[in-house]
Amino acid sequence: LRNFPFFQDLEEDDLDKLSPLFLTRTYEKGTDVFREGEPGDELYIIQSGIVKIYRDDGVRDVILAIFRDDDFFGEMALLENEQVRSASAQTLEKTTLYVLKRRDFVSLVYQNPMISLRILQTALDRLRKTNEMTTDLTMRDARTRIMKMLLRLTDKHGILQKSGVLIDLKLTHQQIADMTGTVRETVTKVLLELQNQQVILVKKKKIYICNLAEFERLVEA
Numbered sequence: 715l716r717n718f719p720f721f722q723d724l725e726e727d728d729l730d731k732l733s734p735l736f737l738t739r740t741y742e743k744g745t746d747v748f749r750e751g752e753p754g755d756e757l758y759i760i761q762s763g764i765v766k767i768y769r770d771d772g773v774r775d776v777i778l779a780i781f782r783d784d785d786f787f788g789e790m791a792l793l794e795n796e797q798v799r800s801a802s803a804q805t806l807e808k809t810t811l812y813v814l815k816r817r818d819f820v821s822l823v824y825q826n827p828m829i830s831l832r833i834l835q836t837a838l839d840r841l842r843k844t845n846e847m848t849t850d851l852t853m854r855d856a857r858t859r860i861m862k863m864l865l866r867l868t869d870k871h872g873i874l875q876k877s878g879v880l881i882d883l884k885l886t887h888q889q890i891a892d893m894t895g896t897v898r899e900t901v902t903k904v905l906l907e908l909q910n911q912q913v914i915l916v917k918k919k920k921i922y923i924c925n926l927a928e929f930e931r932l933v934e935a
């Protein structure tokens with residue numbers, strides 16, 4: 715927990731008091747942590763693993779975000795008046811979460827105004843990303859949307875390697891389609907094109923962007 719950005723402004727003493735409030739819980743790959751519309755009274759911090767935040771109508775998913783260690787989620791149901799989950803959360807790998815109950819979260823926030831500020835900053839950053847994605851959906855073609863999504867994924871999931879960057883996620887074409895408002899066939903076609911142009915490589919189901927600067931130029935073009 716010490717390394718978690720949320721708590722970077724806390725003193726050691728405060729951190730020591732905090733640790734017992736957190737439970738840990740481990741989920742197998744493909745498990746729902748919660749579903750959209752359920753009442754929620756816990757906040758989650760990812761200790762290890764990967765979680766997708768999505769909405770669905772039973773037929774299709776819309777993936778809003780993919781989080782990994784040090785990310786938190788589930789704050790909205792705790793802070794909003796509605797108190798229900800605004801989206802579902804599911805593990806994409808075996809995942810261990812720190813769990814904080816609402817009353818502990820609320821007293822923590824009361825006692826440490828800086829934590830509220832950190833949560834607000836993160837929430838605004840997510841809003842900015844969602845705004846970008848919404849704009850892309852209406853103004854960009856599928857190929858550009860997919861390329862922009864790959865670029866966005868490098869923020870959180872990218873590992874720099876030489877002049878390129880590996881996106882450290884095993885994503886299916888369907889999942890990329892669910893992130894970009896397109897269909898699986900289109901993702902397959904676009905990724906093949908990008909591979910043929912040697913813009914990306916696929917290594918063990920992970921996408922490697924060969925030259926980041928060049929990729930950014932291509933997206934802008």
Ligand code: CMP
Nearest residue numbers: 779787788789790791799800801840844
């Ligand atoms: P909550 O509504 O409690 O449950 C779903 C969680 O997903 C929500 O809290 C946020 O933590 C997260 N979430 C919801 N919408 C988005 C979004 N657009 N981008 C990133 N995270 C989100």
